[in-house]
Every structure is written in structure tokens, then in C-alpha cells.
Amino acid sequence: MSVWRNNFDEAHYPSDAWELLSPRLSPVRRERMQQVASQRTRHLRLVLQDVFDPHNVGACLRSAEAFGVLCCDQVNLYQKFGKISTVSRGADQWLEVRRFTDLDLYIQGLRAKGFKIAAAYPPGGTTMPLQALPLDAPLAVVFGNEREGLHKAWQDQVDYRFTIPMYGMVESFNISVSAALSLHTLTERCRVELPAEKYLLDAAAQKRLLDQWICRHSHNPDDELTRLRDQSSG
Numbered sequence: 364m365s366v367w368r369n370n371f372d373e374a375h376y377p378s379d380a381w382e383l384l385s386p387r388l389s390p391v392r393r394e395r396m397q398q399v400a401s402q403r404t405r406h407l408r409l410v411l412q413d414v415f416d417p418h419n420v421g422a423c424l425r426s427a428e429a430f431g432v433l434c435c436d437q438v439n440l441y442q443k444f445g446k447i448s449t450v451s452r453g454a455d456q457w458l459e460v461r462r463f464t465d466l467d468l469y470i471q472g473l474r475a476k477g478f479k480i481a482a483a484y485p486p487g488g489t490t491m492p493l494q495a496l497p498l499d500a501p502l503a504v505v506f507g508n509e510r511e512g513l514h515k516a517w518q519d520q521v522d523y524r525f526t527i528p529m530y531g532m533v534e535s536f537n538i539s540v541s542a543a544l545s546l547h548t549l550t551e552r553c554r555v556e557l558p559a560e561k562y563l564l565d566a567a568a569q570k571r572l573l574d575q576w577i578c579r580h581s582h583n584p585d586d587e588l589t590r591l592r593d594q595s596s597g
Contacts, residue, residue, distance in 0.1 A: 377584075380574040383591045384581055396576060399431075399457070400569045406501050406562050407549055408434035408478070412517070413508040414538060417445050421454075422539035423506070428454035430550040433564075433572070436503075437462045438469055440514050456579055466516050478503045481523040482513055483541055485534065490524045493548050497523065498556055504545055506538050 385393050409427045414420050420437070424447065427435050435458050437444060444462050447455050463469040473480065479497070482505040484490050496502065505521070507513030513521075527536060527544055536544065553562045564572065578584040 376571070376574040376578045377588055378571075378574060379592075380578050380584065380588060381570065383588055383595075384577045384584065385573070396573060397569075400572045400576070401563065402431045403433045403564050403569070403572060404431055404550070404553070404562050405433055405564065405568075406498075406553060406557070407432050407546070408436060408501075408503045409542060409546065410436045410438060410503050410505040411538075411542075412438045412505060412514060413440055413442055413511070414506065415442060415445070416509060417447060419509065419537070419539045420445070421447050423542040424458060424460065425454040426539070426543040426546055428457050430546045432546055432550065433459055435460050436469070438466060439464055440466060440516065457576065466514075466520075470520050473503055477501050479522040480505060480517075480520055481525055482507070482517060482521045483545065484513070484524045484526060486526045486529075488524070490526045493525050493527050493545055494552070496525055496549065498549070498553055502549070504542075504549065506542055509538055 385396075388396070409423060409432055411420060411423055414423070414437070424435055435455075437460070439462070447460075470480070478501045480503050481496050505513065505517065507517075525545075527541060529536075535541075581587055
């Protein structure tokens with residue numbers, strides 16, 4: 364069973380959180396958060412399966428955040444979840460990071476949201492280049508364990524097998540480099556090839572995200588919100 368009961372559902376935060384708590388931010392900080400929220404997407408999501416090195420996990424999350432990918436899933440089939448490394452530089456605080464242990468349940472959740480699954484594989488076989496991945500449907504981009512690669516349980520579930528073109532003697536990139544290159548290529552393509560209303564969050568979703576962020580970055584949002592509501596009603 365998934366360790367997250369609500370699977371892919373958005374977290375719910377008070378709908379007045381941003382209006383009440385954000386005035387304490389500087390105008391520059393407030394504008395920056397709004398701008399970043401306007402560039403977030405759920406059309407792409409990063410999936411890490413049994414990535415064991417905390418530094419790799421942290422670096423992958425940092426890349427996802429930098430390229431505007433909001434949703435990052437850790438799927439661990441045979442090891443415990445570890446702490447996120449400081450390499451992420453707090454990127455996870457601006458992301459929706461979820462953890463799963465049941466692959467079948469996880470894939471059911473992806474399919475229910477309309478996602479296709481693309482997984483990174485070594486060159487050869489029936490793989491396609493990264494630049495050829497279809498982007499018309501929401502896409503979950505999966506990277507496997509550093510040593511073992513993708514677990515065989517994914518085999519019948521992957522819609523697209525892709526490779527990152529390489530022209531040197533080495534045969535593969537580090538997983539964090541692979542994730543960064545893939546997300547950069549795909550997010551740039553989406554911004555060019557897809558209409559903004561399909562790729563980016565709509566206004567309501569942006570507002571929910573801002574409510575989430577301002578609560579996460581408040582010491583005690585419940586008490587603060589109660590006090591501010593009392594002040595406004597009094």
C-alpha cells in the first residue's frame with residue numbers, strides 16, 4: 364500500500380492563507396513567489412525509483428524546481444526512504460514530493476490522471492531519443508536505481524523508452540545529470556510546443572500553491588491565521 368493515503372490529490376491549505384500571511388513579506392519576495400507559481404507545471408513529473416544516494420535525490424529535486432516541475436515522486440520498491448540531502452538547497456520546500464511503495468497502486472494513480480510513462484534506458488533496442496518524446500499527454504519521467512536501473516516491474520507499464528544522445532566514450536550520465544538534462548529539454552519543448560493553458564497551472568491552481576507555500580514558510584500558520592482573522596472581524 365502507498366505510504367501516502369491521498370496519493371496524487373493536492374494538499375489542502377486554508378484558502379485565505381496567501382491574502383492574510385503574504386503582506387508580511389517584502390514586495391520583492393511576494394512578487395517573486397507569484398512569478399514562480401505562474402511558471403509551475405503538473406504536465407511533467409519527475410519519478411525516482413529506489414535512488415539511494417541522498418545527494419542524487421537532492422540534486423534531482425533541485426533541477427526539477429529550477430525548471431518549474433512541481434511534482435516529484437519517490438517510488439521505493441526494495442529500500443527505505445532516506446533524508447533529502449542539503450544538496451537540494453531547500454528545493455523540496457517548493458515542490459510536491461510524494462513517496463510510494465506499491466508500484467501497481469502508483470501506476471493506477473498516474474493512469475487516472477492521464478499520464479503516459481517515459482523511462483530512461485541505455486541506448487539500443489526500441490528506445491527513442493529524448494527530443495522525440497511525445498508531449499501531448501501529461502508525462503511522468505522515470506529514472507531507476509543508480510546500480511540496477513529500472514526495476515523489471517515497470518517493463519509492461521512504460522509507454523516510451525528514451526535515451527539521452529551521447530557522443531563521447533562514456534556510456535552513461537550520473538542520474539542527477541540525466542534528470543537535469545531531461546527536464547531541461549522537456550520543459551523547454553513544452554513551453555514552445557504546448558499552449559500555456561495546457562502546460563502551466565491555471566489561476567486557481569496557482570492560488571492554491573501560494574496558499575501552500577506561505578503556510579509552509581510560516582512558523583505557526585494556524586495560530587497566525589486565527590489571530591489575523593480575529594483582527595479583521597473585530
